[in-house]
Amino acid sequence: MSGRPRLRLTGFVSFVVRMASLASGLIFSVIVARRLSEEDFGAWTYVGRLVSYFAVTASFISFWAGRDAGRGGKPLKTALAGSVLMSLILSIAYLGVVAFSAEAIGREPWVVMLGLIQLPILHLLNTAEGVSYGHKPIASAYGFAVFEVAKVTFAVVAVYFLGLGLAGVFISLALAQLLQASILIYLQRNTLDSFRFGDLLRWLKGFAVPLLTVLGGFVYGLDVFLGGVLYGSALPLAYWQAALTVALVVGMYNNLVVGLYPVLLGGGGSRDIEKVFRFAMLLGVPLLFGALILGRDILQLLRPAYAEASSILVVLSISYFINGLSYFFTSVVGGLDEVDKRSDVSLADYLRSGIFRYNLFYLVLASAYVAAFSFATMYAKSAAMSHLETAQLWAYAHLGFSISLTTVGYLFSRRRIKFQLPAKPLAKYIIAALLMTAAITPIYLIIPPSNTAIIQLTRIITILLTGAAAYTATIMLIDTEAKTMIKLVFNRMFS
Numbered sequence: 001m002s003g004r005p006r007l008r009l010t011g012f013v014s015f016v017v018r019m020a021s022l023a024s025g026l027i028f029s030v031i032v033a034r035r036l037s038e039e040d041f042g043a044w045t046y047v048g049r050l051v052s053y054f055a056v057t058a059s060f061i062s063f064w065a066g067r068d069a070g071r072g073g074k075p076l077k078t079a080l081a082g083s084v085l086m087s088l089i090l091s092i093a094y095l096g097v098v099a100f101s102a103e104a105i106g107r108e109p110w111v112v113m114l115g116l117i118q119l120p121i122l123h124l125l126n127t128a129e130g131v132s133y134g135h136k137p138i139a140s141a142y143g144f145a146v147f148e149v150a151k152v153t154f155a156v157v158a159v160y161f162l163g164l165g166l167a168g169v170f171i172s173l174a175l176a177q178l179l180q181a182s183i184l185i186y187l188q189r190n191t192l193d194s195f196r197f198g199d200l201l202r203w204l205k206g207f208a209v210p211l212l213t214v215l216g217g218f219v220y221g222l223d224v225f226l227g228g229v230l231y232g233s234a235l236p237l238a239y240w241q242a243a244l245t246v247a248l249v250v251g252m253y254n255n256l257v258v259g260l261y262p263v264l265l266g267g268g269g270s271r272d273i274e275k276v277f278r279f280a281m282l283l284g285v286p287l288l289f290g291a292l293i294l295g296r297d298i299l300q301l302l303r304p305a306y307a308e309a310s311s312i313l314v315v316l317s318i319s320y321f322i323n324g325l326s327y328f329f330t331s332v333v334g335g336l337d338e339v340d341k342r343s344d345v346s347l348a349d350y351l352r353s354g355i356f357r358y359n360l361f362y363l364v365l366a367s368a369y370v371a372a373f374s375f376a377t378m379y380a381k382s383a384a385m386s387h388l389e390t391a392q393l394w395a396y397a398h399l400g401f402s403i404s405l406t407t408v409g410y411l412f413s414r415r416r417i418k419f420q421l422p423a424k425p426l427a428k429y430i431i432a433a434l435l436m437t438a439a440i441t442p443i444y445l446i447i448p449p450s451n452t453a454i455i456q457l458t459r460i461i462t463i464l465l466t467g468a469a470a471y472t473a474t475i476m477l478i479d480t481e482a483k484t485m486i487k488l489v490f491n492r493m494f495s
Contacts, residue, residue, distance in 0.1 A: 008259070008275070008276075008488065009138070010137050010138040010141070011255060011256035011257060011258055011259050011260075011276070011280070012279075013138055013141045013142075014137060014138070014140070014141040014256070014258050015252065015253065015255040015256050015283065017141045017144055017145045017255075018144075018255050019249075019252060020148070021144065021145075021148045022249070024149065024151070024152055025148070027152050028151055028152050028155055031152070031156065031159055031160055032044065032155065032159065035159045035160060035163075035165070036159075036165060036166060036169070039107070040166045042105070043105060043107055044166060044169050044170075046105050047101075047111065047112055047114060047170075048115075048118075050097075050101060050112070051094075051119050051122060053218075054090045054093070054094055054119055054123075055090075055119060055122040055123045055126055057086060057123075057214075058083055058086070058123050058124075058126035058130060059126065059130055059213065059214060060086075060203070060204060060207045060210050061079050061083055061086070061130075061200070061203050062079060062127045062128075062130025062131050063130060063203075063206075063213075064203035064206055064210075064340055065078070065079035065127075065130065065131045065199075065203060066130050066132070066133050066134025066135065067134050067265055067334075067340055068134070068199070069131050069134045069136075069191050070134035070135040070262045070266055071265055071266065071341070073191070074191045074192065074193035075131065075193070075196075075199060076128070076131055076188055076189075076191040076192050076193075077192045077194065077195055078195050078196050078199050078200050079128075079130075079200075079203075080124065080127060080128065080185070081195050081200075082127075082203070082204075083123055083124050084120075087119065087120040088120075090119065091116060091120060094115065094116060094119060095116075097112075098112045098113055111166065114166060114170045117167075117170045117171060117174045118170050118173055118174045121177045121178050121181065125177045125178075125180055125181040125184070128181050128184040128185050128188070129143065129184060131188060132184055132187075132188055133258070133262070134261070134262055135188075135191065135262045135265070135266075136187065136188060136262065137258040137259060137261070137262060138259075139183075139184055139187035139188055140184065140258075141258075142183065142187065143180045143183045143184040143187070144180065146179060146180055146183050147176050147177060147179065147180035150175065150176035150180070151173060151176035154171070154172035154173075154175050154176055155168070155169065155172040157172075158171050158172045159172060202340070202345060205345065205346065206339075206340060206345070206347070206350040208347070208350055208351060208356065209353070209355055209356050209359060212359035212360055212363050213359050213362070215363055216362045216363040216366045217366075219363065219366045219367050219370055220369065222370050223370050223394070223397075223398075224240070226373065226374050226377070227240075227373055227374070227377045227394060230374055230377040230378055231380065231381055231390060235387040236388075236394070237391075238306075238387075239306060239308070239309040239312060239387060239388055239391045240309075240312065240391040242299055242302055242303070242306040242309050243295075243310075243313040243316050243391070244316060245302070246291055246298050246299065246313055246316075246317070247291065247313060247316035247317045247319070247320045248320060249291065250284075250287045250288050250317045250320045250321050250324075251321070251324050253280055253283050253284035253287055253321075253324050254280070254324040254327040254328065256276070256279055256284070257280050257324075257327055257331055258331075260273065260276045260328070260331040260332070261331040261334060261335045262335075263335070264331070264332065264335025264336055265335050268335070269417065270417055270418060270419040270420075273332060273417070274420060274421070276328070277328065277421055277422065278422055278481070278482075278485070279485055280328060281429055282429060282475070282482055282485065284321060284324060285426070285429040285430060285432075285433050286432070286433050286436060286467070286468075286471045288318070288321045289433040289434075289436065289437060290464070290467060291313065291317040292314060292317055293437060293440070293463075293467075294460060294463060294464070295310055295313040295314065296310040296449075297456065297460050297463070299313060300449055300456060301453060304451045308388055309388065309391065311388075311392060312388070312391050312392050312394075312395045315392070315398075315399055316395050318399060319395065319399040319401075320402070322399070322402040323402040323406070325406045325409070326405040326406040328409075329406065329409025329410050329413045330409055332412075332413040332416070332417070333355060333413055333416065334355055334358075336413075336416045336417055337353055337354050337416075339353035339355065339356075354412065354416070357412075358408070358409070358412050361408050361412075362405065362408075365401060365404050365405050365408065366401070368401070368404075369397060369398070369400070369401035372400065372401075373394055373398075376393035376394060376396075377390065377393075377394070380393055425481065428475070428478055428479045428482070429479075429482075431474075431478065432471050432475045432478065432479075433471060435470060435471075435474045436467045436471040436474065439466060439467065439469075440466050440467045440470070443462055443463050444463075447462060472486075
């Protein structure tokens with residue numbers, strides 16, 4: 001029984017940490033934005049993205065090492081050693097693009113060179129974090145919490161007090177990431193063992209599988225870039241981003257699923273899948289209803305003009321809720337695939353595996369989504385549609401992508417294991433969310449919306465607290481199993 005609460009606890013801790021990171025991220029952004037010039041702020045964004053592209057190759061090792069750890073192996077030392085070698089090669093490659101990248105943004109080469117402060121550490125961090133996802137994702141949550149606190153602390157000293165400017169930002173992030181990596185390695189010290197070159201070679205043979213994930217993520221991220229270029233204006237992007245800021249919070253319930261992948265790697269089955277689904281829906285459903293109810297108010301708090309994007313937010317909130325289910329099915333597909341269990345696995349075996357074919361589908365769907373996003377933009381421009389109507393088309397394109405990806409994930413999952421997605425608990429969560437809606441309705445009459453930030457913030461906080469209390473009370477009354485889940489998680493946290 002002890003493993004069951006831990007399965008939920010892992011997801012809950014990860015969810016809480018990610019939600020709390022919204023506040024620390026805002027503080028860090030305010031410090032950086034107010035202390036850097038517009039040119040330096042833009043350069044930081046550009047160089048940071050460039051560094052992330054180089055560091056993403058850590059997944060070529062960490063993806064498979066994490067799976068070995070999930071099955072009882074001790075691959076961390078081998079993974080870190082391989083990552084050190086790769087980061088040296090990548091640092092040399094990074095030097096080769098410094099001059100071109102600096103010229104592209106009209107800055108001096110030393111500005112892009114600042115990325116080398118962060119690149120090796122980020123690569124090691126991505127490796128340690130990738131391994132933790134395979135066997136101990138709660139370590140990743142703790143490490144991320146330390147990082148969020150550390151980056152703000154270091155930024156206050158280096159950027160605010162010492163006035164180190166752009167260099168201070170990179171130093172702050174690098175130190176925070178080094179601390180995060182150290183915490184992760186310490187929490188996973190039981191997976192440290194001798195270096196095994198054979199394991200490293202076996203992981204590198206399967207590079208094509210994580211490479212597809214990297215390519216899929218890169219293609220998916222082209223949507224906004226191409227939308228802005230094809231439309232010829234950043235105005236639709238502003239309303240899209242405002243709505244996206246709220247919708248992304250809905251999708252954060254997928255953090256409740258992180259414990260499923262290592263459990264399935266370790267031999268878990270359909271009962272674990274069903275339990276995690278119920279727990280994810282327990283918090284995912286009220287998040288969706290909350291975004292639909294409060295969306296316009298939050299947009300108005302961001303900027304009164306953005307309240308017009310409420311219809312865009314509705315579509316994106318539903319889309320990200322469905323997208324969270326795709327992450328759930330991705331965990332099932334990856335956790336049950338056994339292609340890498342054999343020591344003599346070949347590249348051909350990897351290419352025939354279910355996990356490779358699933359990642360290939362993701363790449364195809366991401367490409368189709370970006371194509372649909374681009375066609376919608378060109379149509380909107382030719383038809384002289386407004387910026388709001390254009391962003392609305394983008395939202396529907398994203399919804400189509402989320403539905404397609406979730407459907408593919410479900411079909412892949414059901415081919416590997418039989419499980420039931422519990423409809424009765426889901427119905428109870430929806431009923432509780434509807435009662436939550438009824439409970440907060442009087443507040444709309446008592447505290448009207450306002451363009452004054454403090455009044456609008458008071459209205460939102462009051463609605464949030466009332467809604468959370470109403471939903472929790474209703475769930476505790478109508479769903480005995482949910483009540484048990486909540487008690488198990490909190491007893492585990494505070495025992």
